[in-house]
Amino acid sequence: MPIVKQKLQIIHNIVCKNICTMSQEATVVHWFRLDLRLHDNLALRNAINEAENRKQKLRPVYVIDPEIKSRAGENRIRFLIQSLQNLDQNLRKINTRLYVVKSNNIDCLTTLFEKWNVRFVTMQVDIDQDVRKQEEIVEDYCNEKDIFIVKRVQHTVYDFNSVLKKNNGSIPMTYQKFLSLVNDIQVKEVIHITKQVPNECKAPDFDSEDFSIPTLCELGIEESTLTECKYPGGETEGLKRLDTYMAKKQWVCSFEKPNSSPNSIEPSTTVLSPYISHGCLSAKLFYHKLKEVESGMKHTMPPVSLMGQLMWREFYYTAGAGTKNFDKMVGNAVCTQIPWGKNEAHLKAWAGGKTGYPFVDAIMRQLKQEGWIHHLARHMVACFLTRGDLWVSWEEGAKVFEYLLLDYDWSLNAGNWMWLSASAFFYKYFRVYSPVAFGKKTDKTGLYIRKYVPELKKYPTEFIYEPWKAPKSVQRTAGCIIGEGYPNRIVDHDTIHKENLQKMSLAYKSNKEKKALKRPRTSVV
Numbered sequence: 001m002p003i004v005k006q007k008l009q010i011i012h013n014i015v016c017k018n019i020c021t022m023s024q025e026a027t028v029v030h031w032f033r034l035d036l037r038l039h040d041n042l043a044l045r046n047a048i049n050e051a052e053n054r055k056q057k058l059r060p061v062y063v064i065d066p067e068i069k070s071r072a073g074e075n076r077i078r079f080l081i082q083s084l085q086n087l088d089q090n091l092r093k094i095n096t097r098l099y100v101v102k103s104n105n106i107d108c109l110t111t112l113f114e115k116w117n118v119r120f121v122t123m124q125v126d127i128d129q130d131v132r133k134q135e136e137i138v139e140d141y142c143n144e145k146d147i148f149i150v151k152r153v154q155h156t157v158y159d160f161n162s163v164l165k166k167n168n169g170s171i172p173m174t175y176q177k178f179l180s181l182v183n184d185i186q187v188k189e190v191i192h193i194t195k196q197v198p199n200e201c202k203a204p205d206f207d208s209e210d211f212s213i214p215t216l217c218e219l220g221i222e223e224s225t226l227t228e229c230k231y232p233g234g235e236t237e238g239l240k241r242l243d244t245y246m247a248k249k250q251w252v253c254s255f256e257k258p259n260s261s262p263n264s265i266e267p268s269t270t271v272l273s274p275y276i277s278h279g280c281l282s283a284k285l286f287y288h289k290l291k292e293v294e295s296g297m298k299h300t301m302p303p304v305s306l307m308g309q310l311m312w313r314e315f316y317y318t319a320g321a322g323t324k325n326f327d328k329m330v331g332n333a334v335c336t337q338i339p340w341g342k343n344e345a346h347l348k349a350w351a352g353g354k355t356g357y358p359f360v361d362a363i364m365r366q367l368k369q370e371g372w373i374h375h376l377a378r379h380m381v382a383c384f385l386t387r388g389d390l391w392v393s394w395e396e397g398a399k400v401f402e403y404l405l406l407d408y409d410w411s412l413n414a415g416n417w418m419w420l421s422a423s424a425f426f427y428k429y430f431r432v433y434s435p436v437a438f439g440k441k442t443d444k445t446g447l448y449i450r451k452y453v454p455e456l457k458k459y460p461t462e463f464i465y466e467p468w469k470a471p472k473s474v475q476r477t478a479g480c481i482i483g484e485g486y487p488n489r490i491v492d493h494d495t496i497h498k499e500n501l502q503k504m505s506l507a508y509k510s511n512k513e514k515k516a517l518k519r520p521r522t523s524v525v
Helices: 003-023 042-054 074-092 107-116 129-144 160-166 175-182 235-246 249-254 273-277 283-294 306-321 344-351 358-370 375-388 394-404 410-420 447-452 472-478 493-518
Strands: 027-032 057-064 099-102 118-124 148-152
Touching (some): 027 042, 027 107, 042 057, 042 118, 057 074, 057 107, 099 107, 107 118, 107 129, 129 148, 160 175, 175 306, 235 249, 235 273, 235 283, 249 283, 306 410, 344 358, 344 375, 358 394, 358 447, 375 394, 375 410, 375 493, 394 410
Parallel strands (some): 027 057, 027 118, 057 099, 118 148
């Protein structure tokens, strides 16, 4: 075919394709990610309003990786699926539905955008590195195709970019500094979407593709093998839990995190974190509800109050948004460079709850079974893995938490692990949690250990935290020989934590010297 005819044919194909696209009904898409709710979802409301004003079809979309099981534990996946099911139920109440796209490649979205003739996209602002990479691909496509994008900050109480700007572009390195930056910022009231989507804007329930929510079985999870679901996912459950706790006004006003128990059989805190981390519950709504309860009443103050706990989340989000490689040690400007060791056997024993220290093991087993552990329990096991006992990098611990936690949150996970390993924000590395004494403060008889380390449940109270000290006769009577039915200690805390203190001291000294060398020198003429 002559070159001229080839060019004409190409032009003809492009024109025909454009005409075909223009003839389709235009679509507005809201891309759900960490905002699985109808309340305080301005981006979703923008999408609904745009669809109504322009008489276009509305498609609320969520993308799930069919291989998610390789990246997240079964408890968190169950929580996510329950949250998506509840979101779909709530969307149907306003005359629309959730379209779940099953793909491990975000390009699937751009393909659908073309198929649906998408002209307007809304989404929330995120800082999670993996989410940002996906977002950039979608944004590049939308810019190329002249698709309008609206992004809203709605996963945090404050706009972290505004907080950074207020601090001249630098992240606040202390909690108190952060509080001073946000002290005079007014937090807008939240909106609740109840308005019905017009029938003319309702997209077809079924396309040529299946956009239903996958079952756990389809994701490779046998539901019958899972433990009891203590914290069902979803906006409805999150709002219900919030109302339950906010009704306990005296409890809320007197709450002090250090005085709550890391090893109570039932949680001594609200367990609202999984709902906030998935976006089933708005952090901003939680903020306003706390303000209502505290108003006119004597109450505890940050950092130990419930409001203080919420502000810790905001602090870490601001730090994560302003720090490159926040979830890594190397290339992270706020992180002290520490020569952590590598010990796969120790890491495996810690993650599996088989260190030989019953309190540590009980915490890790609860995490694996239920997907949630108290914040102070997280302190204990994080310190034990890193600077306290095992001298394993905080990055390794962060990966285990990412997989197992119901309330996994990129910025909080990295920030807390740096804090507990004394790599950033907290520098009193000589304050080490005892795997024996710490648990005894709030559970002298070891009820928590007896529940989660059942092989030790018949041990006398005097040995429940230190079973290796029990005489062999006591071990036999209790039905568990140390080294056989329950592992020997993998390290001796009394000895090893002193050695690690010396390592930390040397690491701090080395980092200080390196920083001094990097400082610009001024010459006096």
